[in-house]
Amino acid sequence: MSYILNRVFSMMLTLFLISAITFAVTNILPGDVAMMIMGTQSNPEALAGLRETLGLNDPLLMQYGRWIGGMLTGDWGSSLVFKEPIAPLLLQKMTASGLLVLFSMTIALACAVPLGVWAAVHANRWQDTAASSTAMLGVSLPDFFWGIMLILLFARGLGWLPSSGFVDPADDLGAAIRHALLPSLALGLGLMAHLTRMTRATMTGILKQEFIRVARAKGLNESTVVWRYGLANAVGPVMTVAGLQVGYLFGSIIVIESLFNYTGMGWLTYQALLNRDIPLIQASVFVIAAVVMLANLLVDLLYAVVDPRIRLS
Amino acid sequence: MKVPAAFRNTKGIVGAVVVLTVLAVAILAPLLIPADWATRMDMRARLSAPTWAHPLGTDQLGRDLMFRVLLGAQTSIFIASAAVLMSIVIGLPLGLISGYMGKTTDNVLMRLVDTLLSFPALLLALTISAVLGPNLQNTIIAIGIAFTPFLARIIRGEALRVAQMPYVEAARTAGNSDLRLITLHILPNIMPVVIVQATISLAFAILAEAGLSFLGLGTQPPDASWGLMIQASRDYLDRAPWTALVPGAAVALTVLGLNMFGDALRDALDPRTRGEA
């Protein structure tokens, strides 16, 4: 219990730091929202008026205070460029991206774990070389390149899946899944490759442990030894790596969502950045960092579930 | 003469050959091929499929993809190396100090690093790039900074481990100052990890440069960089897939080589796996 409390407290502190960094960085962004809103119609007079209206002339600390206060009280403000209230917008986009992250993680784990274990069992033999090489190729290609290839193959070539767009799962679950599939796959391939390598490395280490020898000495068959005794110990480390990859995924979605016109968090953040929509940048960057951190917290807590050693300390 | 351990397996050899080849291309291509060959346009041969005149085809402005990919190696490799170098220059002292000093210094630094780690590296690089504006130097800075927290984390962990080794304590009782301890006894012992990490970071940096260029924030046209080439190919994919495949293959090959070499290096340098692979 105190372990959880401790983690939660530490999380709050990190969240606070995240908010401060986010705010600081977004405030040194060049260009400003007033300019963006007025476009080519900008002139100094109108800009000044608009800046005043938007509160861009207040001292930074005041703006930060207002921002953090708003975040805490649930008033996340509105996008300056798009005029949409931010909170529901982020919720919707996070759902979209969450779907991608979830899918790609599922795809990646479902492939990576068996492959990694298989490679570890046959360490330094052709099976290992084959699995490791496949994995290596996966991490070697930028995921947008995978995306391009997938579009060419599945959308243009075979016509099985839509090449772009996002459908709200609440509207049409089937369509939502079909639209999420290609971007997830593009994200998942690189991820799978990485997780395969990690699983292999972890399992290779575990299979050298004494308790594996003990299990064999008990006369358990090899599949029990590997898949029960071995894998049970790999779950924690692999999960941790998978958790860390959530951060990587949230970086990759910026490119992938833009490629697939999948309007999720990555797309939104990129749009916000392009448009210098400061409140939206702040909120989305903050939310992404917070979600990444939460994902890791969740993994840590789950680790405690799968590994009794953590549970007690 | 002993063969360095990293070259004693196929993976290491293949990786090293690929890395050296790419390096050779990056260094030699600009010397052997006139720079404007990468930007020379031929409006009559736009999006031309591979032909004798253009062995790897041309892009939307009729520029020869073979020359672009060869000359682009320099840009991609230079940005990636400089960015990794920068992250090491910042991350190494940071990690060393944090790991060696421990206590409050460590707590504060690592809290900061952990916070930065919550920001996806690409997002961080993208934001920094947006702050600084797009050009070669800023791309390097953006990727460099984005990679630093991760590197600092790893180095700190390694420094912490090494600082507790008996030989460091022995060196301490041998009258070494903190500075000498760090530079003579800790640093050399974490260098294998730094080198391995640098190799692998290099692979990631190439991908990151490609990603940034893909979003228009990396290398500036008409200079050729692999990421930029893939970005430019986006609108012509179904018509001229080679515009994506050619630079994509170059990225893949390089990153593959770096990863293989890095892996072999890790196996060779890590005392725990030494002599097993």
Next chain:
Amino acid sequence: MAGDQTPLVSIDKLRVEFRGEDGPIVGVEDISFSIAPGETVCVVGESGSGKSVTSLSLMRLVEFGGGRITSGRLGFSLNGKQIDLAQADTQTMQAIRGDEIGMIFQEPMTSLNPVFTIERQMTDGLRVHRGQSRSAARARALELLQQVRIPEPEQRLKQYPHELSGGMRQRVVIAMAMACEPRLLIADEPTTALDVTIQAEILALIDRLKRETGMAVLFITHDMAVVAQMADRVVVMYRGNLVEEGPVERIFADPQEEYTRKLLAAVPRLGEMRGKSAPEPMRLVGETASNAPVTPIDVDPKPLLQVHNLTTRYPVKGGLFRRTIANVHAVEDVSFDIPRGQTLALVGESGCGKSSCGRSILRLSEPTSGEVLLDQTDILALSSRDLRRRAWRDMQMVFQDPFASLNPYMRLRDQVTEPIRNFGIHTGSAVEDRVSELFDRVELPRAFMSRFPHELSGGQRQRIAIARALAVNPKLIIADEAVSALDVSVQAQVLNLMMELQAELGISYLFISHDMAVVERVAHRVGVMYLGRLVEIGSRQQIFENPQHSYTKSLLSAVPVADPTKRNIHDDLNFRPIPSPVFPLGYKSKPSTYDEVAPAHLVLQNEVGLDAAPE
């Protein structure tokens, strides 16, 4: 016990090879011996002798480590028939493992799967081999735990391995191996990682189980004392070959082979120094010359090192803000003196604070309170600059792990040169001369100077570590388990070197060790530590011949004697587990008070531990 029966195991011309980078490496070259039912065969040898490979081959587990049985027979009598395990298929081997042959390993800490409960790990073998239901298997597991004398077995079944102590875990591992009542138990260094009192318990347990069930035991060890205690027959191995085989009494009394003699000679036997006042060098075959007692140099009336009320506590961090929530009382009110040219040994089991004590004196760990005077200089009062400049000129340390105590990226010459230059002891060409002299002194060829540590063996590295410590002409060397990681013959050589240096240079040692037999040979005075306190201190004779504190007594009684005629390991031994050294914040420890039972022989009066119960 046996003899006329057909042997249970008959190993014939076993050869095992491992895949190496430059072709196969021979693990075992040519081994033949047999084990009769109910017999304990000890395979003994130093590291690299192939003793573990032999046992793993018998289980056909060697294949999982990259080994291959290239020739030879592994006869095993199964249901009255002899089968060749070397040719057996996977199913047969799985049926035999855990059922016919049980096996226990060296590391109790890693022998159990950390994420499964004890029950699951104890029952799965039964369910596989005996097809037992969950409840039947559980009942059998309970019975086994009782058999290996684990208290509160019901409780244990629900626990995870990390919740048990090392000794307890090894008992669980043994119980697991015993589950299907195997006819052969292979014990591969089962007590090496354990403290001496726990070792005694485990050895006794294995011995009792063997007698109760009539199974045969193949016992792998490097420790001649353990062999003396356990074996019916002994197989001595060296570099993959069998050197000598015979009944334990004959091997100890009349070793035929040179190697066996050397091995036996180097083993110190507890009690053999009875009646002698001064330390004596270790016996080494062929080096009878140095067998003379070390001439004690003139003892300075003033002690070199005075430690008064030394206390070192480590904070346990936790909770919000990572505050200190408790303290580990590593060293608690310890006082002693070391005269010039003498050796004080600190003994005790792991976690007793002996290493912390040594480190605190050097201030590698910062003491909480107390006083350390080296030649009347108050070490604890020195600034970190003076500590470096002055204290460490006079005091040096030799660490346990020879592989970790040298910087792998520095030439040996530079590692020895470093202190000379740093302390400005010599300059110019004198430095080089001094280094050469030091290499000579620790009996290493000068050619080694330009080598790197990985090119040296463990014993050679430890010599470098000693040379490095000697470089500053220290008055005191703290040797923290300095010979524990070495094979016995190497250990003896290094110990002799240290004693020679003492006689020659008048160096004092703080000799920290868990090995009572070694301590008996090298120490002038002995301090016994338990839970951070010095429970008894006195001259070597006082401690070994007239121990007063109950802990000292139990410690001494647990040490196996390397003499098959003096079997002192009995199943009636029952040692109290060591209580936790973690104390709540603000816990007021009582000062240590001692009875002086004889001149300079002090025995602690205090109860030790947080909830110290009366003895």
Next chain:
Amino acid sequence: MKRREFLKSTSALMGGTILYGLGQPALAQSEPVRGGTLIWGHSETTQNLDMHQTGTASTGRVLQNVHDSIVTVDKDLNVIPNLAESFEQSDDGLTYSFKLRPDVMFHNGKTMTSADVKYSFDRCRNPDTGAVNFEVFNAVESIETPDDLTVIVKLNTVNAPFLSRLAENGAGVIMPEGSGEEQGNTPVGCGPFKFVRREFGNEVELERFDDYWGGPAYLDKVIAREITEPTVRLTGLRTGELHMINDIPADRIAEIEGDDNLQVVSWFPLNWDFVNFNHDFEPFKDPKVREAFDYMIDKDVLLEGALWGQGATTASPSYPTSASYNKELAQRPQDFEKAKALLAEAGYGPNELSVVFKVTTNYPYHVESAQIMLEWFRMAGVDASIEQLTWSDWLSQVWVDKDFQISMMNFFTLWEPDFLYYSLWNTEGAFNYRKISHPKVDELTAKARVTVDPAERAAIYKEVQQVVHDDTLDIVLWFRNGTIGAQPAVQGLDTIVHPNGSNLRFHKVWLAET
């Protein structure tokens, strides 16, 4: 005849936006039918939906169907009544009276009155609103509403372009009184379609407004899917996911035109592009240097390279069919020798001049153009590099801070020449981000403002163009085509393009049964 010449000759005959290359199937139009949902693959993302505040064409393109403005233009670009039944301008040019239609309904069910007009004008001119067109009302002194259907706007000085400006995108739009706050999210107007919802970044849904004063539209709904990737948009059209798309990738038009299953609507012009010099940058202070750069550029090849020929080169930025279009003006041909000579005259030897070309990624074809030009610059001995800027960075660096050396921009075809020439080239002009200060241009553009006779005025503007060209104040490149690709079922496409060339109107578009 080259297309460019064809356009030049026909533009004199035809008024307004020229539709050409209408796909064959579309010519065989069926009878209009009511019903159906049209799915449009929109090339851009809508932003702030407040018609007053939004400055982007993308949003206007959609909202044009939700809103209606008080006056509009016909295809000859004459200002004509719209929500105002009629309008009058006083002889002194200071008073405008609008007589409103009595039958205009807002989507909220209210009938439009003069109060709504006053509200809309007041809102737009209030600086706090942040309206992009607020300067249209700069000269306005008062807005009076003597009765429900009369609005009288009084100016304090003459502002000849006032009416024309009201016919533009945002300024003349009438919103129901008090609706300002909700406009950004849920725009309310009196146009043929009601705004239903926007799924941000994804799609905008519009629904027919049955009480539209101009008669109900045919379509039940219009869904504007925002698909910014051109190839993705095209795939959507091909697979039938989309009924129509705007902005066909330039390189694919010929291909789509050849596809019998699709129709293509191209029109001319969508906008015009020019290359900008910063007149404060030392080398560009010398007209010779600017002229040299003009000689480096082959406009036809550039058009082919950047836009795959989808447009027509021009030396005049005036609306091609307008009176002020200077047909006499010819672009300078590419001539490196001349360029080098001019540079040498200005004191710059080979490779002594180095420039940075700032270009915005908002217009990918600008990036392509810049790359092509860069090659030519280098061939003429000028060392040049490109800096790609996001739209907002371009605005802040080039437009506002005027921190650039050479750049490129496009403008919507502005049919009101004062707006065009005064804003862009007068020293005081609002769009003079190039720091141009040319006494002759200043004089002429000021004179035009007070010149009443249309022919005389046109002549002055033609002279302005001549000066702009002769002294190479900027390099005017071309008019760019607008394109729509559609399924054969989409009918009434001849009415879809607003005379301004940018907006799309779905009022008279229907989906034929197939």
